Ligand SMILES: Nc1ncnc2c1ncn2[C@@H]1O[C@H](COP(=O)(O)OP(=O)(O)O)[C@@H](O)[C@H]1O
Protein backbone atom coordinates (compact mmCIF):
# COMPACT_ATOMS: atom_id res chain seq x y z
CA UNK A 656 0.00 0.00 0.00
CA UNK A 657 1.01 3.64 -0.36
CA UNK A 658 -0.16 6.48 1.88
CA UNK A 659 0.43 10.23 1.65
CA UNK A 660 0.05 12.53 4.64
CA UNK A 661 0.02 16.36 4.50
CA UNK A 662 2.11 18.78 6.49
CA UNK A 663 0.16 20.98 8.86
CA UNK A 664 0.50 24.44 10.38
CA UNK A 665 -0.89 24.55 13.91
CA UNK A 666 -1.90 27.34 16.34
CA UNK A 667 -2.34 29.93 13.55
CA UNK A 668 -1.50 32.56 16.18
CA UNK A 669 -3.98 32.54 19.10
CA UNK A 670 -5.35 29.02 18.49
CA UNK A 671 -2.78 27.30 20.67
CA UNK A 672 -3.31 23.52 20.65
CA UNK A 673 -6.71 23.86 18.88
CA UNK A 674 -6.54 25.50 15.42
CA UNK A 675 -4.64 24.26 12.39
CA UNK A 676 -4.74 23.65 8.65
CA UNK A 677 -3.25 21.22 6.14
CA UNK A 678 -0.69 22.11 3.46
CA UNK A 679 -0.03 20.36 0.15
CA UNK A 680 3.43 19.12 1.18
CA UNK A 681 3.41 15.38 1.73
CA UNK A 682 5.26 12.49 3.25
CA UNK A 683 4.67 9.27 1.34
CA UNK A 684 5.10 5.79 2.76
CA UNK A 685 5.03 2.50 0.84
CA UNK A 686 4.44 -0.64 2.92
CA UNK A 687 4.75 -4.14 1.46
CA UNK A 688 4.57 -7.62 3.03
CA UNK A 689 8.08 -9.09 3.22
CA UNK A 690 9.93 -12.12 4.52
CA UNK A 691 11.81 -9.78 6.87
CA UNK A 692 11.28 -6.24 8.24
CA UNK A 693 13.25 -3.52 6.47
CA UNK A 694 13.25 0.29 6.33
CA UNK A 695 14.46 2.71 3.66
CA UNK A 696 14.37 6.51 3.99
CA UNK A 697 14.55 9.08 1.18
CA UNK A 698 14.37 12.85 1.65
CA UNK A 699 14.22 14.30 5.16
CA UNK A 700 16.13 12.05 7.56
CA UNK A 701 17.86 10.14 4.73
CA UNK A 702 21.24 10.62 6.39
CA UNK A 703 19.95 9.73 9.85
CA UNK A 704 20.88 6.06 10.40
CA UNK A 705 18.86 6.02 13.66
CA UNK A 706 15.62 6.25 11.65
CA UNK A 707 16.34 2.81 10.24
CA UNK A 708 16.65 1.29 13.70
CA UNK A 709 14.39 3.38 15.93
CA UNK A 710 11.58 4.69 13.74
CA UNK A 711 8.51 6.15 15.47
CA UNK A 712 6.29 5.43 12.43
CA UNK A 713 7.20 1.71 12.56
CA UNK A 714 6.72 1.56 16.35
CA UNK A 715 3.24 3.11 16.19
CA UNK A 716 2.34 1.03 13.11
CA UNK A 717 3.09 -2.23 14.96
CA UNK A 718 1.33 -1.02 18.15
CA UNK A 719 -1.89 -0.74 16.16
CA UNK A 720 -1.28 -3.62 13.72
CA UNK A 721 -0.69 -6.13 16.54
CA UNK A 722 -3.79 -4.84 18.37
CA UNK A 723 -5.87 -5.45 15.22
CA UNK A 724 -4.23 -8.52 13.69
CA UNK A 725 -3.01 -10.22 16.87
CA UNK A 726 0.40 -10.81 15.28
CA UNK A 727 3.53 -8.95 14.08
CA UNK A 728 4.01 -9.74 10.38
CA UNK A 729 7.24 -8.44 8.76
CA UNK A 730 6.86 -5.54 6.30
CA UNK A 731 9.15 -3.39 4.14
CA UNK A 732 8.71 0.31 4.90
CA UNK A 733 9.82 2.82 2.24
CA UNK A 734 9.71 6.45 3.46
CA UNK A 735 9.73 9.40 1.07
CA UNK A 736 9.85 12.37 3.45
CA UNK A 737 9.20 15.89 2.18
CA UNK A 738 8.11 17.41 5.54
CA UNK A 739 11.14 18.89 7.30
CA UNK A 740 11.69 17.74 10.89
CA UNK A 741 11.24 20.17 13.80
CA UNK A 742 10.24 23.11 11.59
CA UNK A 743 6.68 23.49 12.88
CA UNK A 744 5.13 21.69 9.88
CA UNK A 745 3.61 18.82 11.84
CA UNK A 746 6.16 16.18 10.83
CA UNK A 747 5.59 14.18 14.02
CA UNK A 748 1.79 14.35 13.61
CA UNK A 749 2.09 13.22 9.99
CA UNK A 750 4.00 10.18 11.28
CA UNK A 751 1.39 9.39 13.93
CA UNK A 752 -1.59 9.72 11.58
CA UNK A 753 0.16 7.86 8.75
CA UNK A 754 1.23 4.96 10.96
CA UNK A 755 -2.26 4.46 12.42
CA UNK A 756 -4.10 4.70 9.09
CA UNK A 757 -1.56 2.33 7.47
CA UNK A 758 -1.89 -0.24 10.27
CA UNK A 759 -5.68 -0.41 9.84
CA UNK A 760 -5.23 -0.77 6.06
CA UNK A 761 -2.62 -3.52 6.30
CA UNK A 762 -4.67 -5.36 8.94
CA UNK A 763 -7.68 -5.20 6.60
CA UNK A 764 -9.81 -3.40 9.19
CA UNK A 765 -11.95 -0.50 7.99
CA UNK A 766 -11.79 2.65 10.16
CA UNK A 767 -13.50 6.03 9.93
CA UNK A 768 -11.34 9.14 9.97
CA UNK A 769 -12.79 9.88 13.40
CA UNK A 770 -11.43 6.53 14.61
CA UNK A 771 -7.97 7.35 13.21
CA UNK A 772 -8.07 10.81 14.84
CA UNK A 773 -9.09 9.39 18.23
CA UNK A 774 -6.26 6.87 18.09
CA UNK A 775 -3.82 9.62 17.12
CA UNK A 776 -4.73 11.79 20.14
CA UNK A 777 -3.37 8.98 22.33
CA UNK A 778 0.10 9.69 20.87
CA UNK A 779 -0.12 13.48 20.41
CA UNK A 780 -1.65 15.38 23.36
CA UNK A 781 -2.98 18.26 21.22
CA UNK A 782 -5.32 17.93 18.19
CA UNK A 783 -4.25 21.02 16.19
CA UNK A 784 -1.87 19.13 13.87
CA UNK A 785 -3.48 15.66 13.81
CA UNK A 786 -6.99 16.96 12.98
CA UNK A 787 -5.95 18.66 9.69
CA UNK A 788 -3.57 15.76 8.94
CA UNK A 789 -6.63 13.46 9.14
CA UNK A 790 -9.30 15.66 7.55
CA UNK A 791 -7.43 18.34 5.60
CA UNK A 792 -8.64 21.93 5.41
CA UNK A 793 -8.86 24.34 8.36
CA UNK A 794 -9.88 22.58 11.58
CA UNK A 795 -11.04 23.82 14.97
CA UNK A 796 -10.76 21.09 17.62
CA UNK A 797 -11.22 20.36 21.32
CA UNK A 798 -10.52 17.28 23.42
CA UNK A 799 -13.49 16.29 25.63
CA UNK A 800 -13.17 13.25 27.93
CA UNK A 801 -10.31 11.96 25.78
CA UNK A 802 -12.25 12.27 22.51
CA UNK A 803 -11.49 14.83 19.80
CA UNK A 804 -14.38 17.00 18.60
CA UNK A 805 -13.45 18.86 15.41
CA UNK A 806 -15.03 20.88 12.64
CA UNK A 807 -13.43 21.32 9.21
CA UNK A 808 -13.65 24.11 6.65
CA UNK A 809 -12.59 23.42 3.06
CA UNK A 810 -10.30 26.23 1.87
CA UNK A 811 -10.62 27.32 -1.76
CA UNK A 812 -7.86 27.68 -4.33
CA UNK A 813 -8.00 31.48 -3.99
CA UNK A 814 -5.65 31.08 -1.00
CA UNK A 815 -2.00 29.97 -0.94
CA UNK A 816 0.71 29.62 1.68
CA UNK A 817 4.12 31.31 1.52
CA UNK A 818 6.15 29.35 4.05
CA UNK A 819 9.51 30.54 5.37
CA UNK A 820 11.48 27.48 6.49
CA UNK A 821 14.64 28.36 8.44
CA UNK A 822 17.76 26.26 8.39
CA UNK A 823 17.56 25.79 12.17
CA UNK A 824 15.08 23.45 13.92
CA UNK A 825 12.91 24.10 16.96
CA UNK A 826 11.93 20.94 18.81
CA UNK A 827 8.25 21.02 19.75
CA UNK A 828 8.84 19.28 23.08
CA UNK A 829 11.61 21.74 24.06
CA UNK A 830 9.68 24.72 22.72
CA UNK A 831 6.71 23.87 24.97
CA UNK A 832 8.95 23.99 28.05
CA UNK A 833 9.58 27.69 27.33
CA UNK A 834 5.92 28.54 27.96
CA UNK A 835 4.58 29.65 31.37
CA UNK A 836 2.28 27.36 33.33
CA UNK A 837 -0.33 30.12 33.85
CA UNK A 838 -1.36 33.43 32.28
CA UNK A 839 -3.07 36.66 33.48
CA UNK A 840 -6.79 36.80 32.68
CA UNK A 841 -6.26 39.64 30.17
CA UNK A 842 -3.87 37.46 28.12
CA UNK A 843 -6.33 34.56 28.13
CA UNK A 844 -9.18 36.82 26.96
CA UNK A 845 -6.87 38.34 24.32
CA UNK A 846 -6.17 34.93 22.81
CA UNK A 847 -9.54 33.24 23.16
CA UNK A 848 -11.36 36.21 21.63
CA UNK A 849 -9.01 36.24 18.65
CA UNK A 850 -9.10 32.44 18.23
CA UNK A 851 -12.91 32.70 18.15
CA UNK A 852 -12.80 35.51 15.59
CA UNK A 853 -10.16 33.66 13.53
CA UNK A 854 -12.35 30.56 13.37
CA UNK A 855 -15.37 32.65 12.39
CA UNK A 856 -13.30 34.42 9.73
CA UNK A 857 -12.17 31.11 8.20
CA UNK A 858 -15.67 29.64 8.21
CA UNK A 859 -17.27 32.81 6.78
CA UNK A 860 -14.33 33.49 4.42
CA UNK A 861 -13.94 37.03 5.75
CA UNK A 862 -10.22 37.12 5.00
CA UNK A 863 -9.86 40.79 5.91
CA UNK A 864 -10.42 39.80 9.59
CA UNK A 865 -7.46 37.38 9.62
CA UNK A 866 -4.80 39.95 10.36
CA UNK A 867 -6.31 41.20 13.64
CA UNK A 868 -7.70 37.76 14.55
CA UNK A 869 -4.33 35.99 14.18
CA UNK A 870 -2.52 37.93 16.91
CA UNK A 871 -1.24 35.99 19.92
CA UNK A 872 0.10 36.94 23.35
CA UNK A 873 0.66 33.50 24.87
CA UNK A 874 3.38 31.63 22.98
CA UNK A 875 4.78 33.23 19.81
CA UNK A 876 6.96 35.96 21.34
CA UNK A 877 8.76 33.62 23.73
CA UNK A 878 9.41 31.15 20.93
CA UNK A 879 10.39 33.72 18.29
CA UNK A 880 13.02 35.13 20.66
CA UNK A 881 14.94 31.89 19.97
CA UNK A 882 15.29 33.07 16.34
CA UNK A 883 14.96 36.86 16.25
CA UNK A 884 14.90 37.03 12.41
CA UNK A 885 11.32 35.74 12.62
CA UNK A 886 10.08 39.13 13.86
CA UNK A 887 11.35 40.67 10.60
CA UNK A 888 9.86 37.80 8.56
CA UNK A 889 6.43 38.75 9.89
CA UNK A 890 7.01 42.48 9.27
CA UNK A 891 8.02 41.94 5.64
CA UNK A 892 5.24 39.41 4.98
CA UNK A 893 2.52 41.74 6.26
CA UNK A 894 4.03 44.75 4.48
CA UNK A 895 4.03 42.71 1.24
CA UNK A 896 0.33 41.90 1.60
CA UNK A 897 0.01 38.65 3.56
CA UNK A 898 -3.49 38.10 5.00
CA UNK A 899 -1.91 36.71 8.19
CA UNK A 900 1.62 35.84 9.32
CA UNK A 901 2.15 33.46 12.26
CA UNK A 902 4.71 31.11 13.75
CA UNK A 903 3.95 27.71 12.23
CA UNK A 904 3.23 25.36 15.13
CA UNK A 905 6.07 25.58 17.64
CA UNK A 906 8.47 26.85 14.93
CA UNK A 907 10.84 27.47 13.38
CA UNK A 908 8.85 27.95 10.12
CA UNK A 909 6.72 31.03 9.56
CA UNK A 910 3.28 30.62 8.00
CA UNK A 911 2.00 33.35 5.66
CA UNK A 912 -1.49 32.97 4.21
CA UNK A 913 -1.93 35.00 1.04
CA UNK A 914 -4.39 35.55 -1.79
CA UNK A 915 -3.17 33.34 -4.68
CA UNK A 916 -2.39 36.36 -6.87
CA UNK A 917 -0.19 37.87 -4.14
CA UNK A 918 1.91 34.73 -3.53
CA UNK A 919 4.78 35.57 -5.94
CA UNK A 920 5.12 39.14 -4.60
CA UNK A 921 5.22 38.01 -0.96
CA UNK A 922 7.61 35.14 -1.72
CA UNK A 923 10.03 37.39 -3.61
CA UNK A 924 10.07 39.96 -0.80
CA UNK A 925 10.86 37.23 1.73
CA UNK A 926 13.46 35.51 -0.49
CA UNK A 927 15.24 38.85 -1.05
CA UNK A 928 15.39 39.49 2.69
CA UNK A 929 16.20 35.94 3.87
CA UNK A 930 18.44 34.25 1.31
CA UNK A 931 19.55 31.72 3.96
CA UNK A 932 16.02 30.39 4.49
CA UNK A 933 13.84 28.25 2.23
CA UNK A 934 10.81 30.22 0.99
CA UNK A 935 8.16 28.04 -0.66
CA UNK A 936 4.71 28.64 -2.12
CA UNK A 937 2.29 25.82 -1.25
CA UNK A 938 -1.31 25.05 -2.09
CA UNK A 939 -3.63 24.15 0.78
CA UNK A 940 -4.67 20.54 1.28
CA UNK A 941 -8.35 19.72 1.81
CA UNK A 942 -8.24 15.92 1.93
CA UNK A 943 -5.98 14.96 4.81
CA UNK A 944 -4.17 11.61 4.56
CA UNK A 945 -4.89 9.54 1.47
CA UNK A 946 -4.28 5.87 0.88
CA UNK A 947 -3.35 6.22 -2.77
CA UNK A 948 -2.79 2.52 -3.45
CA UNK A 949 -3.96 -0.44 -1.38
N1 LIG B 1 9.08 11.00 8.58
C1 LIG B 1 9.54 10.72 9.81
N2 LIG B 1 10.01 9.49 10.10
C2 LIG B 1 10.46 9.20 11.34
N3 LIG B 1 10.48 10.09 12.37
C3 LIG B 1 10.03 11.32 12.12
C4 LIG B 1 9.53 11.72 10.84
N4 LIG B 1 9.15 13.03 10.92
C5 LIG B 1 9.39 13.43 12.17
N5 LIG B 1 9.92 12.41 12.89
C6 LIG B 1 10.30 12.46 14.30
O1 LIG B 1 9.68 13.60 14.89
C7 LIG B 1 10.68 14.53 15.34
C8 LIG B 1 10.21 15.95 15.05
O2 LIG B 1 9.10 16.17 15.89
P1 LIG B 1 8.75 17.69 16.36
O3 LIG B 1 9.89 18.27 17.12
O4 LIG B 1 7.42 17.63 16.99
O5 LIG B 1 8.75 18.47 14.98
P2 LIG B 1 7.53 19.06 14.12
O6 LIG B 1 7.46 20.49 14.49
O7 LIG B 1 7.95 18.84 12.71
O8 LIG B 1 6.30 18.28 14.48
C9 LIG B 1 11.91 14.20 14.51
O9 LIG B 1 13.09 14.60 15.22
C10 LIG B 1 11.82 12.69 14.39
O10 LIG B 1 12.27 12.07 15.60
Ligand SMILES: N[C@@H](CCOP(=O)(O)O)C(=O)O
Nearest residue numbers: 665672743744745827904905
Ligand atom coordinates in the same frame (compact mmCIF):
# COMPACT_ATOMS: atom_id res chain seq x y z
N1 LIG C 1 0.20 23.53 19.58
C1 LIG C 1 1.50 22.93 19.39
C2 LIG C 1 1.74 22.78 17.89
C3 LIG C 1 3.03 22.06 17.54
O1 LIG C 1 3.14 22.02 16.12
P1 LIG C 1 4.48 21.44 15.45
O2 LIG C 1 4.21 21.45 13.97
O3 LIG C 1 5.59 22.38 15.84
O4 LIG C 1 4.68 20.07 16.02
C4 LIG C 1 2.58 23.81 20.03
O5 LIG C 1 2.54 25.01 19.76
O6 LIG C 1 3.42 23.28 20.79
